[in-house]
Amino acid sequence: xxxxxxxxxxxxxxxxxxxxxxxxxxxxxxxxxxxxxxxxxxxxxxxxxxxxxxxxxxxxxxxxxxxxxxxxxxxxxxxxxxxxxx
Amino acid sequence: xxxxxxxxxxxxxxxxxxxxxxxxxxxxxxxxxxxxxxxxxxxxxxxxxxxxxxxxxxxxxxxxxxxxxxxxxxxxxxxxxxxxxxxxxxxxxxxxxxxxxxxxxxxxxxxxxxxxxxxxxxxxxxxxxxxxxxxxxxxxxxxxxxxxxxxxxxxxxxxxxxxxxxxxxxxxxxxxxxxxxxxxxxxxxxxxxxxxxxxxxxxxxxxxxxxxxxxxxxxxxxxxxxxxxxxxxxxxxxxxxxxxxxxxxxxxxxxxxxxxxxxxxxxxxxxxxxxxxxxxxxxxxxxxxxxxxxxxxxxxxxxxxxxxxxxxxxxxxxxxxxxxxxxxxxxxxxxxxxxxxxxxxxxxxxxxxxxxxxxxxxxxxxxxxxxxxxxxxxxxxxxxxxxxxxxxxxxxxxxxxxxxxxxxxxxxxxxxxxxxxxxxxxxxxxxxxxxxxxxxxxxxxxxxxxxxxxxxxxxxxxxxxxxxxxxxxxxxxxxxxxxxxxxxxxxxxxx
Numbered sequence: 001x002x003x004x005x006x007x008x009x010x011x012x013x014x015x016x017x018x019x020x021x022x023x024x025x026x027x028x029x030x031x032x033x034x035x036x037x038x039x040x041x042x043x044x045x046x047x048x049x050x051x052x053x054x055x056x057x058x059x060x061x062x063x064x065x066x067x068x069x070x071x072x073x074x075x076x077x078x079x080x081x082x083x084x085x086x
Numbered sequence: 087x088x089x090x091x092x093x094x095x096x097x098x099x100x101x102x103x104x105x106x107x108x109x110x111x112x113x114x115x116x117x118x119x120x121x122x123x124x125x126x127x128x129x130x131x132x133x134x135x136x137x138x139x140x141x142x143x144x145x146x147x148x149x150x151x152x153x154x155x156x157x158x159x160x161x162x163x164x165x166x167x168x169x170x171x172x173x174x175x176x177x178x179x180x181x182x183x184x185x186x187x188x189x190x191x192x193x194x195x196x197x198x199x200x201x202x203x204x205x206x207x208x209x210x211x212x213x214x215x216x217x218x219x220x221x222x223x224x225x226x227x228x229x230x231x232x233x234x235x236x237x238x239x240x241x242x243x244x245x246x247x248x249x250x251x252x253x254x255x256x257x258x259x260x261x262x263x264x265x266x267x268x269x270x271x272x273x274x275x276x277x278x279x280x281x282x283x284x285x286x287x288x289x290x291x292x293x294x295x296x297x298x299x300x301x302x303x304x305x306x307x308x309x310x311x312x313x314x315x316x317x318x319x320x321x322x323x324x325x326x327x328x329x330x331x332x333x334x335x336x337x338x339x340x341x342x343x344x345x346x347x348x349x350x351x352x353x354x355x356x357x358x359x360x361x362x363x364x365x366x367x368x369x370x371x372x373x374x375x376x377x378x379x380x381x382x383x384x385x386x387x388x389x390x391x392x393x394x395x396x397x398x399x400x401x402x403x404x405x406x407x408x409x410x411x412x413x414x415x416x417x418x419x420x421x422x423x424x425x426x427x428x429x430x431x432x433x434x435x436x437x438x439x440x441x442x443x444x445x446x447x448x449x450x451x452x453x454x455x456x457x458x459x460x461x462x463x464x465x466x467x468x469x470x471x472x473x474x475x476x477x478x479x480x481x482x483x484x485x486x487x488x489x490x491x492x493x494x495x496x497x498x499x500x501x502x503x504x505x506x507x508x509x510x511x512x513x514x515x516x517x518x519x520x521x522x523x524x525x526x527x528x529x530x531x532x533x534x535x536x537x538x539x540x541x542x543x544x545x546x547x548x549x550x551x552x553x554x555x556x557x558x559x560x561x562x563x564x565x566x567x568x569x570x571x572x573x574x575x576x577x578x579x580x581x
Contacts, residue, residue, distance in 0.1 A: 016374065041373065
């Protein structure tokens with residue numbers, strides 16, 4: 001999976017599960033202000049990403065620092081690379 | 087007329103919510119689809135014997151313990167008469183293979199001593215296990231009124247470790263581990279799935295003290311009814327909620343009822359099964375990810391139950407429940423053994439006003455799939471094959487009970503049986519779960535707040551099953567709404 005494949009899968013999963021317009025999703029888009037997510041959505045965000053990539057991320061401290069869509073891209077790409085090299 | 091709040095579902099969590107809001111001066115409507123409040127807790131009567139279906143015994147009702155405080159806050163302490171279970175053995179655990187009996191005493195210290203006498207080589211593991219249970223209970227908000235709400239607290243119940251992992255790390259003794267896993271029947275989740283944190287929160291209060299209520303769940307339901315009337319809560323039975331109305335601003339503005347009526351309100355607490363929540367909300371209100379999560383919750387184990395009368399009273403059943411375990415493995419995977427060879431729970435049933443049991447209720451965990459062939463049937467139109475299945479299951483259960491307990495053999499008349507289908511239709515749990523949605527490692531159960539301003543959730547799926555879990559879920563929803571500091575202050579005033 002290339003980095004772009006990962007980004008595309010993240011964006012399409014989030015667009016479908018949270019009803020976002022794909023066209024409006026850029027790396028700078030903020031999850032809380034721009035996309036209107038709130039603390040109640042974080043659990044669902046984690047589940048959507050875990051399901052899309054078949055991995056467990058719920059215990060990762062780094063999740064708490066995620067603010068933008070770009071942060072999610074970087075987080076998932078790093079996590080995938082870690083899993084591949086493990 | 088506009089109500090301040092509508093509470094959907096008049097089970098224990100709904101009643102708790104309604105009383106709490108009414109005490110605060112709100113005008114509350116309590117909506118129940120059945121023809122009476124608390125139908126599950128209320129149980130039923132046959133041949134003069136009251137059979138409990140929802141409430142059998144509880145922990146934490148000793149003086150000053152959490153449930154005692156909650157009952158005082160709810161104003162029902164003076165309306166019920168509780169009695170203590172046998173302090174030397176509130177639960178009798180019998181394993182058939184290997185043959186072994188253990189009586190659970192109340193009190194952490196006595197439990198530790200008694201377990202230590204039965205398993206002298208495991209004293210360290212036992213002390214460690216009980217210390218972990220105790221410290222977990224002390225860390226849970228509302229169970230401990232001095233604990234602050236920690237937004238990450240619920241994570242422990244999702245991330246684990248499981249009960250099995252915790253026990254495996256402590257001991258290699260299969261019998262001891264089965265014994266300590268037996269109370270998984272109190273919440274309907276196998277020990278390899280339930281978080282140790284969740285197990286501890288539930289069993290911890292039973293380790294402190296164990297009580298029953300004279301007249302059973304029916305007395306409790308009557309006490310609640312009296313208090314609701316006193317507080318001026320409008321209790322509307324035969325009122326099934328079919329939808330939520332949302333204002334232009336997106337907040338909850340009312341509920342729609344079956345038959346076309348509607349009721350205006352500024353907020354609502356829904357205590358129904360979480361799977362049913364998305365069906366009530368207008369399309370597009372909840373995000374697909376949330377709808378999917380609520381819709382795919384795993385369900386607690388289902389059960390087959392028998393209700394029996396005895397020709398002679400069985401005094402030994404009065405203050406001691408019985409858990410029958412065919413072998414040490416049989417408790418690990420609830421529902422994995424057929425009826426007749428599965429773990430079994432037995433508890434007393436009484437004639438009105440009597441203190442000596444004249445009957446009993448037997449409950450055996452079983453999978454919903456045992457009856458799924460007849461899942462399209464409903465009360466009153468079950469097919470003949472289903473009736474035969476029920477008859478055979480009842481006969482197998484009877485044989486198991488009579489084999490294990492000589493004091494019951496020849497003294498018993500089985501009156502009625504219930505199956506996972508009965509539970510599904512009677513308790514409104516879509517898959518017949520004995521305790522509704524599961525609490526298990528890996529599953530995120532819903533928070534009491536929702537995306538709809540004014541809509542809150544309570545019920546056993548939110549916190550934990552049982553009287554204690556349901557009541558705390560009501561307080562948690564009201565605390566989310568009114569402020570947890572306020573809620574805790576109110577409860578502490580009843581300590």
